[in-house]
Amino acid sequence: MPSDHINDRRTFAIISHPDAGKTTLTEKLLLFGGAIHLAGEVKARGQARRARSDWMKIEQQRGISVTSSVMTFERNGITFNLLDTPGHEDFSEDTYRTLTAVDSAVMVIDVAKGIESQTRKLFEVCRLRNVPIITFVNKVDREGREVFDILDEVANLLALDVTPMTWPVGMGGNFEGIYDLATDRLLLPEGNSREFHGKVIQTSGLDDPQLDEMVSAENLAKLRDDVELAQAGYPEFDPVAYRHGDLTPVYFGSALKEFGVDSLIEALATFAPPPRAQPAEPAPVEPDRDEVTGFIFKVQANMDPNHRDRIAFMRLCSGTFKRGMKLTPTGHGKPIAIHSPILFFARERELADEAYPGDIIGIPNHGTLRVGDTLSERADVRFTGLPNFAPEILRRVQLKDPTKTKQLRKALDDMAEEGVTQVFYPEIGSNWIIGVVGQLQLDVLLSRLDAEYKVAAGLEMAPFETARWISAEDPKDLQEFIGLNRGAMAKDRDGNPVFMAKSAWEVGYIVDRYSKVKFAATRER
Numbered sequence: 001m002p003s004d005h006i007n008d009r010r011t012f013a014i015i016s017h018p019d020a021g022k023t024t025l026t027e028k029l030l031l032f033g034g035a036i037h038l039a040g041e042v043k044a045r046g047q048a049r050r051a052r053s054d055w056m057k058i059e060q061q062r063g064i065s066v067t068s069s070v071m072t073f074e075r076n077g078i079t080f081n082l083l084d085t086p087g088h089e090d091f092s093e094d095t096y097r098t099l100t101a102v103d104s105a106v107m108v109i110d111v112a113k114g115i116e117s118q119t120r121k122l123f124e125v126c127r128l129r130n131v132p133i134i135t136f137v138n139k140v141d142r143e144g145r146e147v148f149d150i151l152d153e154v155a156n157l158l159a160l161d162v163t164p165m166t167w168p169v170g171m172g173g174n175f176e177g178i179y180d181l182a183t184d185r186l187l188l189p190e191g192n193s194r195e196f197h198g199k200v201i202q203t204s205g206l207d208d209p210q211l212d213e214m215v216s217a218e219n220l221a222k223l224r225d226d227v228e229l230a231q232a233g234y235p236e237f238d239p240v241a242y243r244h245g246d247l248t249p250v251y252f253g254s255a256l257k258e259f260g261v262d263s264l265i266e267a268l269a270t271f272a273p274p275p276r277a278q279p280a281e282p283a284p285v286e287p288d289r290d291e292v293t294g295f296i297f298k299v300q301a302n303m304d305p306n307h308r309d310r311i312a313f314m315r316l317c318s319g320t321f322k323r324g325m326k327l328t329p330t331g332h333g334k335p336i337a338i339h340s341p342i343l344f345f346a347r348e349r350e351l352a353d354e355a356y357p358g359d360i361i362g363i364p365n366h367g368t369l370r371v372g373d374t375l376s377e378r379a380d381v382r383f384t385g386l387p388n389f390a391p392e393i394l395r396r397v398q399l400k401d402p403t404k405t406k407q408l409r410k411a412l413d414d415m416a417e418e419g420v421t422q423v424f425y426p427e428i429g430s431n432w433i434i435g436v437v438g439q440l441q442l443d444v445l446l447s448r449l450d451a452e453y454k455v456a457a458g459l460e461m462a463p464f465e466t467a468r469w470i471s472a473e474d475p476k477d478l479q480e481f482i483g484l485n486r487g488a489m490a491k492d493r494d495g496n497p498v499f500m501a502k503s504a505w506e507v508g509y510i511v512d513r514y515s516k517v518k519f520a521a522t523r524e525r
């Protein structure tokens with residue numbers, strides 16, 4: 001029954017600031033989920049990332065291998081699809097778009113650091129789409145901040161209700177375990193390294209005399225006091241508020257020592273939503289619709305020089321996908337027979353015979369599929385809401401060898417298509433401008449121009465700082481605006497008119513002056 005397959009899917013991402021422990025947690029989730037092989041790979045990847053040069057970091061941003069972009073594991077009959085959001089000091093549009101393909105997210109925060117900048121940015125993207133969030137406060141085996149302090153920071157900075165679901169017993173050197181508030185279970189460490197290997201004590205509550213033998217008097221007194229305060233001060237867990245993205249249940253743990261990971265998986269299985277209806281035109285698409293539909297949220301080019309050049313990642317939104325099926329990209333092109341889709345099982349790439357809503361399918365292609373494309377059997381829907389973001393950094397591209405203009409244009413178009421950078425072709429002058437939302441994307445651009453397209457190029461400051469997509473109800477108003485501001489006009493890769501602004505102040509000024517023109521900081525693809 002297709003509906004069973006829908007209800008047993010959990011498609012999610014982990015959002016966090018670098019170093020909070022995303023890689024470690026991913027490894028442990030896969031380990032607990034029985035995908036041991038990949039767990040090792042993830043670890044290797046994490047170590048490599050720390051040890052190697054910047055080049056590796058760049059590779060990392062692109063996702064070194066397909067298998068690390070999407071990881072699937074199963075547990076107790078639930079299939080979990082974990083989508084990797086590249087986490088760096090910089091964030092890219094790629095990261096944002098990945099979040100359009102998930103139904104929920106796990107927010108990992110470091111107990112010593114609380115909410116950090118990247119976490120916050122990613123959270124805001126989740127909020128735009130009401131993506132429900134489970135919070136995992138990591139590294140309680142190390143000295144950290146007061147539990148209340150962390151809970152209040154999440155509540156205040158993110159304007160969310162918080163419900164603590166577990167509570168650490170001591171922290172750092174005094175760490176003695178985790179208490180589960182819903183089940184009154186105590187998780188205790190074992191062995192010299194004090195890792196958690198499954199010693200669970202069922203208590204009858206915090207007054208249970210067993211606890212006096214298990215936990216030091218000091219920690220126990222504090223636990224009892226804290227929990228009493230917490231239960232009075234924070235709302236009870238409300239699954240409906242959670243699914244609306246208004247409340248986050250908070251779990252404490254140590255990914256490194258495997259504490260609390262089990263509870264987290266259980267929380268995902270119990271509370272996290274199965275595939276939801278996806279915003280689309282003419283109407284949202286419910287997962288139980290018969291027709292197979294999906295959208296492309298990511299494209300990776302040049303992944304394997306000896307093989308097909310691109311893989312488009314499609315999130316399946318409805319229907320039962322079967323290998324060999326023909327799907328039509330809405331708006332352009334003929335039906336494509338998908339003979340060798342890739343499903344991302346944990347161990348290796350496997351040819352997919354069937355896939356269900358919430359699953360991710362890799363579709364090898366030669367550049368026909370683009371980020372934002374809808375694929376469907378009848379070509380009667382179009383998914384909406386995959387945004388382009390107004391770039392925060394603009395640079396002029398300087399070609400070192402003028403005979404390579406064609407290659408440069410192809411490269412810029414390709415990368416715009418992948419969402420690595422945006423490209424703008426000014427109306428006046430021949431200097432193409434690229435736009436990114438994070439600095440690292442510039443390095444990625446240059447290194448890929450060199451390595452993949454053999455184009456030597458440099459970047460120089462552009463006279464612009466940001467850009468807005470423009471439109472108007474009456475085409476005359478738009479034409480007039482363009483005529484008056486020709487020196488600041490450009491076209492994006494798809495030929496849409498873009499106003500290039502010298503500063504954020506100028507944007508404000510222009511917006512006030514031209515009330516009939518709409519200025520958008522995002523553009524749906």
Ligand code: GDP
Nearest residue numbers: 018019020021022023024046139142254255256
């Ligand atoms: P990412 O950048 O978010 O993927 O973070 P990593 O998983 O690579 O972890 C960053 C560092 O924190 C590594 O040195 C990890 O070993 C360490 N780490 C991760 N989780 C824990 C934890 O629960 N406790 C402690 N003590 N260290 C942790």
